[in-house]
Amino acid sequence: MRYLTAGESHGKQLTTIVEGVPALMPLTSDEINESLLRRQKGHGRGKRMQIEKDLVDIAGGVRHGYTLGSPIALVVKNDDFKHWVDIMGEDPIDDDKKIRRVVSRPRPGHADLNGAMKYGHRDMRNILERSSARETAVRVAAGAVAKTMLKQLGINVVGYVNEIAGIKAEEYPDLSFDQKVTISEDSPVRCLDPEASQKMMDAIDQAKKDGDSIGGVCEVIVEGMPAGIGSYVHFDRKLDARIAFAVQSINAFKGVEFGIGFEAARRNGSEVHDEIIWSEETGYQRRTNNLGGFEGGMTTGMPIVVKGVMKPIPTLYKPLQSVDIETKEPFTASIERSDSCAVPAAAVVMEHVVAFEVAKAILEQFPHDQFPKLKKAIDEYREEIRCF
Numbered sequence: 040m041r042y043l044t045a046g047e048s049h050g051k052q053l054t055t056i057v058e059g060v061p062a063l064m065p066l067t068s069d070e071i072n073e074s075l076l077r078r079q080k081g082h083g084r085g086k087r088m089q090i091e092k093d094l095v096d097i098a099g100g101v102r103h104g105y106t107l108g109s110p111i112a113l114v115v116k117n118d119d120f121k122h123w124v125d126i127m128g129e130d131p132i133d134d135d136k137k138i139r140r141v142v143s144r145p146r147p148g149h150a151d152l153n154g155a156m157k158y159g160h161r162d163m164r165n166i167l168e169r170s171s172a173r174e175t176a177v178r179v180a181a182g183a184v185a186k187t188m189l190k191q192l193g194i195n196v197v198g199y200v201n202e203i204a205g206i207k208a209e210e211y212p213d214l215s216f217d218q219k220v221t222i223s224e225d226s227p228v229r230c231l232d233p234e235a236s237q238k239m240m241d242a243i244d245q246a247k248k249d250g251d252s253i254g255g256v257c258e259v260i261v262e263g264m265p266a267g268i269g270s271y272v273h274f275d276r277k278l279d280a281r282i283a284f285a286v287q288s289i290n291a292f293k294g295v296e297f298g299i300g301f302e303a304a305r306r307n308g309s310e311v312h313d314e315i316i317w318s319e320e321t322g323y324q325r326r327t328n329n330l331g332g333f334e335g336g337m338t339t340g341m342p343i344v345v346k347g348v349m350k351p352i353p354t355l356y357k358p359l360q361s362v363d364i365e366t367k368e369p370f371t372a373s374i375e376r377s378d379s380c381a382v383p384a385a386a387v388v389m390e391h392v393v394a395f396e397v398a399k400a401i402l403e404q405f406p407h408d409q410f411p412k413l414k415k416a417i418d419e420y421r422e423e424i425r426c427f
């Protein structure tokens with residue numbers, strides 16, 4: 040299973056083609072739209088999210104509520120395009136108009152300057168349009184297909200926020216998976232700790248007032264994974280490595296950790312490794328889950344627990360020094376419409392990119408063209424594992 044995306048932030052639409060989804064899997068736009076709407080929510084987003092109402096158009100690969108086994112084409116329109124037709128239209132425009140609209144002031148922290156140098160564009164709009172996290176709308180759409188598949192295989196994925204601007208949520212080990220889903224949905228910052236939620240919102244408001252931006256940490260949990268998904272035999276078949284790649288590839292993400300993550304460097308082995316236990320009913324289990332559900336690039340059967348850190352949004356109302364690439368003069372103001380914090384939205388993106396990698400690994404291990412056969416194969420494998 041794989042996907043590609045196309046489209047610019049203020050262009051007509053974003054498109055993704057998801058290939059390799061088995062035939063005969065129930066899929067409707069409702070599941071995808073639910074994910075898209077969740078991504079749009081969250082305290083701290085800018086004016087753009089008031090313009091957009093992301094809804095998917097399934098343009099291929101699904102008929103009468105079932106996948107066909109052919110590529111699934113998903114389209115999300117940019118409602119903002121109507122305000123950008125002159126700037127983003129594909130027809131050539133005269134030089135006079137072009138010059139007045141050229142973006143020549145790169146924002147520190149965004150892709151503007153490096154992208155312009157790489158592709159030889161003097162107008163950095165040609166960079167920012169595609170480097171924009173608007174693209175994550177269709178990454179979420181593709182991930183929603185994966186999530187729908189996983190759910191029908193008894194595997195559930197949820198993402199929430201652990202930290203914003205240094206304010207950390209209390210850990211709630213006793214919350215069930217469903218409680219995590221419900222509580223994070225109710226929180227305007229997608230956090231499980233109501234007290235921390237309020238403080239996070241205040242910090243976002245303060246950053247906005249100061250013309251600044253803030254980042255944070257998101258966590259994704261995958262429950263219901265059988266042991267042994269992924270492989271140790273080659274570097275690019277390690278599922279934890281693939282998940283790390285997917286998370287790191289989200290705009291503004293600067294690091295990934297599994298389980299206790301970097302804390303492992305400060306503990307002895309006896310305080311890190313998850314002891315193995317066995318019972319007739321459940322088969323093998325672990326006393327703890329410090330390693331976040333992975334050993335040797337394969338799942339252990341414990342929940343996958345992965346965190347990703349998002350840096351603060353680069354576009355700032357508060358001046359940061361940069362250089363105009365036409366005049367080479369320094370300037371200290373970059374006034375583009377922007378989010379002040381997108382960590383809650385990023386948690387939804389992370390949930391979906393992780394879901395995609397997990398679904399992809401499952402399909403590699405149990406290659407089936409027909410979804411009911413895949414489901415049967417997974418059920419048989421679970422039983423084999425339980426009795427191992």
Ligand SMILES: Cc1cc2nc3c(=O)[nH]c(=O)nc-3n(C[C@H](O)[C@H](O)[C@H](O)COP(=O)(O)O)c2cc1C
Pocket residue numbers: 085148149150170171172175289290291292352353354376377378379381384385388
């Ligand atoms: C959901 C989401 C929303 C974002 N919104 C903005 C934004 O409004 N303004 C901005 O400058 N960057 C925003 N970013 C971050 C930039 O897209 C990102 O910093 C940029 O593409 C450069 O890539 P890098 O930070 O991964 O190096 C957002 C990121 C995400 C995940």
Ligand SMILES: C=C(O[C@@H]1CC(C(=O)O)=C[C@@H](OP(=O)(O)O)[C@H]1O)C(=O)O
Pocket residue numbers: 048085086087088091170171172173174175176290375376377378
């Ligand atoms: C459009 C989305 O996020 C955008 C990501 C983004 C960036 O630079 O990454 C910049 C902003 O876009 P604009 O300049 O149009 O206000 C965000 O709104 C979205 O998440 O759907």
